[in-house]
Structure formats: C-alpha cells, structure tokens
Amino acid sequence: MDKKSVEFIRSLKPVDLPDGYEVLKEGIEMGNGIKAGKSLFLKESGFETFQAYKEDCAARGEVIFEILLGLATLEEQVDAIKKIYEHGQRTGFDIRTVQCIPSQLVALPKEYRANAPKPTSYVMETLEDYLAHQADVPMQIFFEDQVLCCPNAIETTRNSIIAGSERCGLVSQFIWSQPGYTDDRQHMIDMVKSIGMVVSKRDEGFLCDTFMDDGFPGFGMDCVTYVGYALLEHYIVHDLCGARHQISYGNLLSEYIPRLAFPLAIHKMLSTKEENCIGYVNGATIYQWDHDIESNYGPAAQEMLLEILFERHYKMGLQIDPVSITEKITVPTLDDLLNIYSVGSRLREQAPAWDALMNWTPIEECAEIMMREGRKFYENAMAILEAAGINMKDPLELFMVLKKLNPSKFEATFHHNKDENGTVIPFIPTVLGRKTESLTKDTIRELYDEKGLKGNELEGVKLIAASGDTHTYGLYFINGIYSEFGAEVISGGVDIDPPTLLDLADEEGFDTVAISVHNGQGLDYAKQLVELAEKRGKKYNMMLGGMLNAILPGDSVTSDVKGLINDLGVFAENDIHKCILKLQSFKN
Template structure:
C-alpha cells in the first residue's frame, strides 16, 4: 500500500462532511438514461449551413488547426437572444468571418426548479420557461447555441438538460458549478441527485455527441493558488462525468488567467487529457477579464488581441481543438451590446490574417515543457484527491456522495490538502507551478489597500469593530479584500465567503450577535437582493446596518433590454452604498 495522504484530523474533517440518506445513485442515473433515450433532437439551421453538427464541425476545424469562434450572449429576453443570433448570422454574411457558436447566459433562476423560484432575487439575463424558449434560440439562425450557465450543474439540471438537448444544443451546462450555492435549494444531496440524473440523460445521447461542459473559473478554479490545480479539479469532474456516469465531458476556463504562457499550457494540457477521436476536450477558452479597465475601455482591445493571436498560433501548431469565447471591451462596466460583441470577435478573427509573420519565429519547447509539467501535477493531485477521499470514508464510486462532499470542502483547504508541493515535498504552503492570477490580484489589491489606509484614522476606528462580510454571488475578490483589510486593522470580522443568500447573511449576523453587514454584489441581482434582505430584516424585528458595494446594477422594468445603475434605489431602502474600501470604512465608522 502507498503512503497515506491525509492525517487523522483531515480525515475526520472530510468524514464529517459525508451526508446521510444518499439514494442509490445507479437507479437515479438509470432513470435519467431512460429519459434521454426517448428524447428527439431537433435539426437546427447550423446543420444546413455547415452540412454537419456543431461537434463534428469543431473536429473539422481541429484537424485543420483552426480556432472555433464563439460569442457570449446574455440579453434581457428570449426575443433579444433570437435577434442577437440573427445579427451574428448577418455579421458572418457581411464580413466572411465565422461566428459558429453562441454561449447562452440565462437568468440564474433558470437553474432553480420553478416551484422554488418565488421571492428569490433575480440576476441579469433572460428567462427560459418552456421548451419553446430553448427551441426559439436554437432555430434562430445558423449560429448554434450552447446552453451553458445555469443548466447542468444546477438543481434544475434535469429540466434544462432535457430542453437544451431536444432543442439541438450539443453542449449543456457548466458542470462544475454544482459547487455554487443555488438560491432556495439547500438540500445538497437532492441537488447532486438531480445532476446525476441529468448526466444519465447526457450519457444516453453519447452517440449523438451531447457533452456535459465544465468551466473551472465559475467553480473551484477561481480559488486556487496554482493554475495547474485547475487541471486536477477538471480531472475529478471528468472522473464523475465520464468514468462514473458514462457521459461525454469538455473543459473550459480562462477569464481569471493573465499569463498567456500559463493559459496556453493549461488548455493544451486539458486538450491532451480530455480530447477524444470524435470530440474536442475543450469546451471554450475565455480571454483574460481581470485586466479589463472600467475606464478608457477601448484600451481593452490592447491585451485581448495579443492573447488571441498567440492562441491562434498555438492551435495552428498543436491542433488541440480550441474554441475562443471573445469578451467585449465593455465587459467590466455593463452587459455588452450585440454590436460590441461583434466588434470584438471581428477584431479577434482578423488577427488570423497576421499569423504567417509570427509562426516561424516561435520556439514551442518551453510551452511543451510547461504543458507536460501541468499534466504531471494535475494527474498526481487528482489521484491524491481520490485517495484522500477514500481514506476519509467517502464512497469514491458514488458520484452523489463525491459531489456533496466536494461542495462542502473549502476550496482553499482542498488545494492545500492535496497539492503535490505539500503532499510530496512537505511544504507548509503551496508552491505553485503557475501562480493563479486572480488570487495574486486579490492579494496585491489587499496589500495595496492596507498600504493606502494604514496611516489614516481607520485602523484605530476599526479595531474591535464587529461586522459580517459576504459576497452574494460567485465573485469573492472584493469581499476578500474588505475582510482582509479589516482583519489587518484589528476588526472582528465574520467572513461568510461567497454565494450567500440574504437569509444566510442574516442568520450569520444573528448567530454572532452582529448588526453591521457588508455585502458585495456583481451579478445584477443588487436591487432584488436589497429588497429581500430589508424585508427579511423587518420580519425579524431587528435593526441592522447594511453596506452594499460592487456592481450595483439590476433590471428596473420587465421589458428593459439593459440593466440600470440602482444605487439610488438601494439607498432609498436605507442601505449604505459604497464605491471604494475607504468609502465603506468612512460610513462604517460613523
């Protein structure tokens, strides 16, 4: 027998996370498989234009060493989505360029069962209610939809998988988002059970090349210190999807990665691990969004074009099967308009015309070495994770149990328990192969804010001050900086982490007898979240001080095409709104 991975304390910690009353996962999977066998997949206009299905077209491009071009669309209504896809088709016709896929970003509540949605805060995006909504988008134009966010991975996975598959989408979901907190769905065993059933549906459509797509940046990949750890996380999800549930899998990532060499090494490593003879292992690669400015936004072209140029060159050389999901220059400040989406993909695609200048000058050996090191680290860490879970008593043949336990583990703890630099080398802290950009950016901003504020009045005023800090969605960086600065200045901070629902934030405050509550929001749910937390506070007959910051945008009216700044509306509810860390501290210490 090999070495033991976990010490006694770590084994007991993970063992305590194993839930009771897990259903027979094979029966659940078989139920989904039976549903999937009976689904009829609609013919979509993409097939008329290209003479094949989207996955086969992706394989054709891969064999030719060409990028597949994809846009991101998350407008206000299904009608707007249809018009966006028609505009993309017209753009192709006018330019001769080739947007072939469009990632769909619907409302977060699409991922929540209908009977639970009432009263839950809405984020941005369109609502998908009936099968006809999926079909309208899929049949809108020759640009094929990919129904990604809030599909498989979320508790409503069965309904969304059925509807996306029937409509003709060959990719469904962002599978790894099963670790996100779905509003109104606290029963994690049930949540994972529904996802395993949905994987049964995908497995039944194996011959139709229906794929469960993953996205590490909307999952635990956002929290890791080492970018290479994301490959180990992907291999765990591949194990669940492919090895246990017999479904197809693809991997996506990229928006939290600034270093072009690191990003390319990771997607080449993932392609080697997950490519099949008849499907690409890469769902899509996202450009860096950390580096976006929220001012002088046209300068944002300046870093995406070099990044995509290098990606095009790497695809030409390695033929790894990349799809590039371009992000408009306005990403950081607002929901991009359709023209802005088309402008960026046009700029990215035209970069292809210059590659013959650059290709002869590139030495690929350092990249190949880093790719292989990433594969070695990812493979080691995946096996350490699997062995460690088994040591703790987790049934590693049961996907429901594995997923429920993984969701309950703090991602920072997960990485530290199993990273090879700790397991093999005995280091106290992780020594990353490729330092993760988001974590570094968060730590740099934390240090920057401490430096700016340490000689002001706030360290003395905050010492001993008690507050709850939480993020209302998957974005953790802003809340982490606030909590870190307050801790540095001696405050008593209860850090709720990310993805906290309004009721959970109040519960956390009450459990710790705290009345100052700081919430970071970024997903467009600011006003509904504000109204809900004020309503819940009134029902408790308790007086809190709420401080909201981040991106305070929401739809004000049902027929709005774009969200509005709702800062004033939130203030009218009696909530303090904050634009900077110093602005927060100024209001907090009054």
C-alpha cells in the same frame, strides 16, 4: 498523505444517498424517452455532429469563434442571434455558434424564482423558449450556464437536448448555491440524472462540458489545481458515468504561458482519437480596465492572436470565446460582442504569416509541469477520498462530498505541496489571488499613509461579511481591510441569501452586515434586506459593495443603482475609506 484532510473528508461522507448508478440509469432512461434536436447549422452543413465539424476545422487549421450572449429579454436574445448570422453573411466572418447566458434564475425550479433577487440576463420558462433561439437561421446554439448541474437541472438539460444543444454544461457549476434553495442532496441526485440524459445521447455527439474557472479552480492559488480538478471531474463524469466530457476554461487564467499550457496538458492527458476533450477558451477578464476602455483592445488582441496561432499549430479543437472591452463595467451588448469578434476575425487573416515565427517551447515546458504536478494533485485527491471511506465507484457519493466542501477548501484539502502550516505552495501561481492580495496590502498602506488612519479605527465593530453570489475576491479584500483596522469580522461565505445572512447576524448577536454583490442583484438584495429587517422588527446596519448595477424593468442595459440602494437606507459604497468612516459612525 495529509491525515487532517482525510479526517475532514471523512466528516463529509454522506449518509442516506441512493445508489448513484441507479440514479444514473434512471437519467439514461429519461434521456431515451426524448428526441435530441439538431441545429439548422448541422442540417445545412451536412455534418452529423458539431464535434465532427470541430474536428474538420481543427484538421484544416481553421479556428472557430463563438459568441457568449446573455441579453435582457428573450426577444432581444433571439433578435441578436439573427443579427449575428447576418453580420457573418455581410462580413464573411462566418460566425456559427452562440453560447447562451441566461439569467441565474433559470437555475432555480420555478417555485423558487419569485423570492430570489433578480440578476442580469433573460429567463427561459418553457421548452418553446429554448427552441425559439434557433431563430430560423443556420446557427448552432448551445445552452451551458444553468444547465446540467443546477437545482433545475432536469428541466434545463431536457429542454437543451431537445433544442439540439450538443454541449450541455457546465459541470463545474455544481458547487454554486442558488438563493432560497437548500436541498443539496436533491440537487446532486438531479444532476447525476441529468448527466444520464446526456449519456443517452452519446452516439449523437452530446457531451458534458465544464468550465474550470466557474468551479473549484476559480478559487485557487495554483494553476496546477486546474489540471488536478479537471482529472478528478473527468474520472467522475467520463470514467464513472460514461459521458463524453469536454473541458473549457479561461477568464481567470490570464497569463499567456499557463493559459496555453493548460489545454495542451489536458489534450495530451485526456484527448483520444475518438473523444476530443478540449472545449473553448474564454477571453481573459481580469486585466481589463474600467476607464479608457479602448486600451483593452491591446491585451485582448494579443491574447486572441496567440490562441489562433496555438490552435493552428496543435490542431486540438480549441474554440475561442472572446470577451468585449466593456467586461470590467457590465454585461456586454450585441454591438460590444460583434466588435471584439470582428477584431478576432481580422486577426485570422494574417495568422499564417506568423506561424514560422513562433517558438512553443515555453508553453511545452509549462505544460510538462502542469501534467506532472496535476497528476500528483489528482492522485493525492483520490487517495484522500479513498482513505476517508468514500465509495470511489459511486458518482453521486463523490459529487455529494465535493458539494459539501467549501470551495475555498478544495485546493487546501487536496493539494500535494504544502508547508508545515498547511499553506499551499503553488507551482504556477494564479493571477487573481495574487492581485487581490497585493491590492489589499496597497490599500492598507494608502489608508495609513494618505488618509492618516492609525489602525484602531474599527475596534469594537463586529460585523458579518459575506458574498451574495459566487464572487469571492471582493469579500477577501474587505475582510482583510476591516480586520486590519480592528473590526471583528465573521465571514458568512459565498452565495448567502438575505434571510440566511440576517439569521447568521442574529445567531452571532451582530447587528452590522457587509455584503459583496456582483451579479446585478444588488438593488433587489437591498430591498429584501430592508423588508426582512422590518418583518423581524430589528435594526441592522447594512452595507453593500461590489458591482452596484442592475437591469431596471423595461431596460436592456444595466444602470448604476448605488443611489437607489442608498435611498433604501442601505449604505452602498465601494470607496473603502468612506466605508470605514461609516462603520465608525455605527459605533455611536
């Protein structure tokens, strides 16, 4: 066992935490005091639970499609749910489930919302807002993002249960930080209580869902980390807390063999007759183009067809949540979603004819590796946690330790296959890590060969580089480039808010900051930086890159806000050569 990892985890052991079981019990009691809702879909179809419906579909080889929807306002969201139902009636595609993607502001208790940068999507304020989603149509509505594992977990979980969201999620998101909220201890306590609320509705089918790619596995270099993490989370949520636990995944696992081997491995390891552990597979998002976007139908259709055939063969209850061909550009509109959903539905028509043509051996073989190495990863993680003196029977203590672990360190700490320098040697490398690494190398080569840079252009430049949200690969990219050309870069990590960023710059004595943003909050973020700098009476050189868009007041779709950010005096640009020239100008 890696002694360094044990010592590192020992340094994270929390003090002054209440007993996790008492907290869980409190949550169960809170849950007992509320009545769980039931969707109009369940009432109409006669199924007691959505799980029962899902199992019935699986047994018949019928694949369930679900729409992931997060529009600009609640009114638009509710109207869209009605339209989805009508679309199903008109076409016969019979779509019955919508998973809602509200704004990240919902993850924050109300008193913190006013000061947070505004990301895309709508905000829910009251229980009525959750109930409104039913829209008088027989649909099953799920609330998962920003529920269960965020600082506002008690409110979002309670409202979701009352509104009949049998799946509450998403456990893996507990590692996300929200702007302005710093009380990790309270965050973890409220999360364990919220899991308790879901446990109280166990017999009514309620479960804790998780989404691998939003959590630690989304930061890893090895697909085996998906399995190792899933087993660890299952131990805490299912074995210790007693909740039903379901595992979803998919936007970053874009290579077909690991993409299908992962649920097969999980199904074989965790599903039982009584409890199915397989959730949904999200459309892969990283092979998409942001130009000639119709070309994205190619990989999207291929992927959906394979998933349909896979589910017809294994009957494990894997649902499909497709992503639109506009994924690389912005959040999808209802039309974008119905469009890709229709493609998926038409693929189902001819699927039976493909069944006999399929050879699942490569998937089975990859699943074997995932099971074998995933179990070793999990056992290694458990052994390290135990050796570090963590109370392995206390869900709160375990979550608290993991919360303190920087996401980029999870894999490096618990992986069982490393070289002498401690670098993880992946069994099945992830795509995004690999792609970003080669993008960085290719860009560096271009800057030398085509732009004539010499390598010393940024000598003497000191800057803080950070991500304003959970997206890390853009940050990895700029860190790599700026360091290559001589800048001294301190990484501010992820989820950093404007005041913390400027505090860090002040502490380090740096006056240049480069921020990567993706959630549509770039304009707000820049405004806050300018205001804070003014208040502090200081001059900073500020640069922003990433997804430079926002939903402007009164609009339903995002607009490019690069110009508006530049007007504020914050340099907004993704062209890395222009950024290097700008950084050079700061030296003068």
